[in-house]
Amino acid sequence: MNMQDPEEQIEEPMESEAYESPSDEPVLSEADSHYSPPEIPGELTPAEPAEDQLLWYVIHCYSGYENKVRHNLEQRIETMGMKDKVFDVVVPTEEEIEVRDGKRRTVERHIFPGYVLVNMVLTEESWFVVRNTPGVTGFVGMGQLPTPLRPEEVSQIIKRMEADSPTVKVTFKVGERVRIVDGPFNDFRGLVSEIDMEKNKVRIMVSFFGRETPVELDFLQVEKA
Numbered sequence: 001m002n003m004q005d006p007e008e009q010i011e012e013p014m015e016s017e018a019y020e021s022p023s024d025e026p027v028l029s030e031a032d033s034h035y036s037p038p039e040i041p042g043e044l045t046p047a048e049p050a051e052d053q054l055l056w057y058v059i060h061c062y063s064g065y066e067n068k069v070r071h072n073l074e075q076r077i078e079t080m081g082m083k084d085k086v087f088d089v090v091v092p093t094e095e096e097i098e099v100r101d102g103k104r105r106t107v108e109r110h111i112f113p114g115y116v117l118v119n120m121v122l123t124e125e126s127w128f129v130v131r132n133t134p135g136v137t138g139f140v141g142m143g144q145l146p147t148p149l150r151p152e153e154v155s156q157i158i159k160r161m162e163a164d165s166p167t168v169k170v171t172f173k174v175g176e177r178v179r180i181v182d183g184p185f186n187d188f189r190g191l192v193s194e195i196d197m198e199k200n201k202v203r204i205m206v207s208f209f210g211r212e213t214p215v216e217l218d219f220l221q222v223e224k225a
Contacts (some may be wrong), residue, residue: 054087055148056119058140059130065092069135070116076133084208085126088119095166099135099223105164111157119186122146168200168219174210178204182221189225190215 003043061069070089077086092111097104116136120126127146132140139146158200172178172192180188193214200219 005142009035019063025122052123053148054119054121055156056117057122057130057146057148059136059138060114060140061135061137066110066114066116066134072135073116073118073130073133076129078135080129082126082129084121085123086118086120086130088118090119092117092161094160094163096169097166097220098171099220101223104220111160111168117149117154117157123150127199143159170195170197170202170219171222172202172222175225178202179217179225180206180217180222180224183217185215185217188215205218 017098059069070091073086073089075163079084092115093108094111095107097106098195118130120130127139130136141147172195174192174195176192177189178192180186185206188206188214190204192202193205194203196202201216202219202222204217204222206215207213
């Protein structure tokens, strides 16, 4: 599909409507004018394009602007009458538990930083509306042609978003020194000898009376020393 601007040009938003980042979001510098879109994550593999079908596409933006881009795009869909072409805009997130200063807290983490998913029927008009949304730097695809995600990949992403149990953020690596923050070995320190991501377990070599002893703990029982 040749994705050129429609003959009837759609007016760009006035300067007052331009994309502005709040103070808690990254601030774009002059060097960002030469921004090159990041490569699509390995989990996302575009499928063959299909015309006039409702499919999921991936757009990229500056990391940290995902929610702002979603808001901007939802507004444009409303004001430009594109609800019959663009049906949903999703920023994939998942809950994650991290341990800091011996305390657990649950945070919301972007699964694919710098990417937003759009459920849409791809036409020249819908392409133009999405592509020219403030904050959007382009579609993911082959050359100039956006290509959709495969159904099984969309299912995997949704499954991660709807998971009942949050994931655990691992801030340490094998060989690093950590501190035990929970259990009978509370406040002991040792070196990480093994990490089991499937079981959410970590093995620590702890010194008892001059002897190194392996101790297996949950991820949430340790933090970087």
